[in-house]
Amino acid sequence: MVEIRKNFHNDLENARAEVIRLGATLTEAIPRATAILLSGDLEGADYLVQADDEFDGRASMLEASCFEILALQSPVAADLRQTVSIIKIAGELERSADLVVNICKAARRIYGHDIDPILRGVISKMSEQAQNLFAATMEAFEENDAAKAAAIDDMDSYLDSLHRQFIQQIFESHSNLKIDLQVAVQLAVVARFYERIGDHAVNVSEKTRFIVTGWVRERDGINRYKARVEDETGETLRISEQN
């Protein structure tokens, strides 16, 4: 087959490749930030905080390139889903990278304080799970694997349970006088960062499902809302039916 819109597909391929590279950078930064947090490595924290500027720049250039594709190439069907989703994924990746930076900043704030070994153990586990989530999410995106993308949500619930376990452990450590209130609060926030990173991974995997199958997560909610309005008012809402 003769490729008619070679430039267009090249642009789209490049955008995809950049998503994969940004995803890899992010996945690698998660254990790095955790090591910085657990070892109190201020120099490493500075390095990661600064590296985020480049990440932000690349993410916004990625978005710009997608806008250009939309404006100049008028993609349709799968190509359109892809382009629009990459714009959203760029945002998710950028936000997740910010959360990694936040972990580094927390490392600065609790510098010099000892962390209870049990809490350190749970932090390591949360970091590992967040990293696994993003690695699997990016693999699903790269391979256009909707089934793998659908499994990410289940992986995230383990991270959520670790988060709950961690918060409980903070209370316990604090009541055993093993941890300062100040450190306890900082760590609770850090745990939240990991949990949020997991949520962003789930969002990215939902976009992957949308690219491959056109599936929309909010469908159930929209349909429930339509049914409710119809029940109450007898009117039919003009929201397009989702597949």
Added chain:
Amino acid sequence: MQFFFFILGACISALIAFFISRRSKNEIQTVLSQDTSLEKIVTEDSTSQLMDILDVFAIGVLFVDSKNNRRSKNKAASSMTGVRYVDILVDQALDEMVAHVQQLGLGNRVFEAVAGTTRFFRIHGEKLSSQSIIVTIEDVTEKLRIETVQTDFVANLSHELKTPIGAIAALADSLTGETETEVVWRLAERIVTESHRMSRIVDDLLDLSRLEFGGTEDWTNINLGHVLVEVVSTHQHSAKRQGLNLSLTNAGDFFVQGERSQLVSAFSNLIENAIKYSESGSDVSVESLVLGNKIVINVIDHGIGIAEHDQKRIFERFYRVDKARSRVTGGTGLGLSIVRHIVLEHGGSIEVVSEEGMGSTFTIRLPQVSVKPAPDLVDDLGALT
């Protein structure tokens, strides 16, 4: 008239010459173009052949052909770590190096990435005389690790020896001007403590070097079950004092080839550590079992655990996880290093699984001797009972 014929002849010959030259030019061109395509085929072929050969090596090679800008990679370069996202980052670093070399002709950098553990890669790029670019990438993690171990060892050794020597010198100095008996007595006592500490370090070092060059001449069949019972019972007292429950399970009769005193010292070291890093009220257990032709001994504690990045280094001489704490607990910093040497010397292996706050499990595997113990040893044991 003659002149006219001459002009006509000249014109015709010029025309003929022109056509001949054009034809030959065409021919030459076709031959030439054939040649270049041939050359292209040859270079492409030889590049892919070369890449096939380079696939054997652990060093990654990326070759950018100047003629067609084609990139070829050997196997190692396309999958340096086997971890997908790190390979993507490695790819990106290689691309950056190609861009760098295109501008400057030469490049060198060390690239760091976390794939489970932190890995270091040395990337080297060079422009060849044919304007093609070659970039190599090598995993130098192990090389750098060995370098750090060596420099750390020298630094730590001098530090460990200097501390007691400095203390002894200062104490002796104050002793010379002291007349009060009680103070003299106290200073002398501290000198003794410090010199004991130093001699312990030197003893451990000697043990280590003996192990490193040790022979196996005086090895006998040893009942490891008995060794474990002995070691556990000698440590019961200190475990009780710390409020710990030290237990031993499955101490059957397993035999290994080796030296009894060394094995006792190895297990003592592990159990001492387990006791040292546990909190009162928790359990320390020693388990032994036979898997195939190996005896597996687990020393399990539920203490503070060891951080992941420390786990790989704790078997190094003088490596300390928590510098302040070990000085207080009085270790020499050589214990685990000695344990590892003893286990390796006995043909076994040692590994640690640990989670911070959950505790550590040290697992030793030793080859079991299938033959029955020598008759004289049985007699000895018989006489003992």
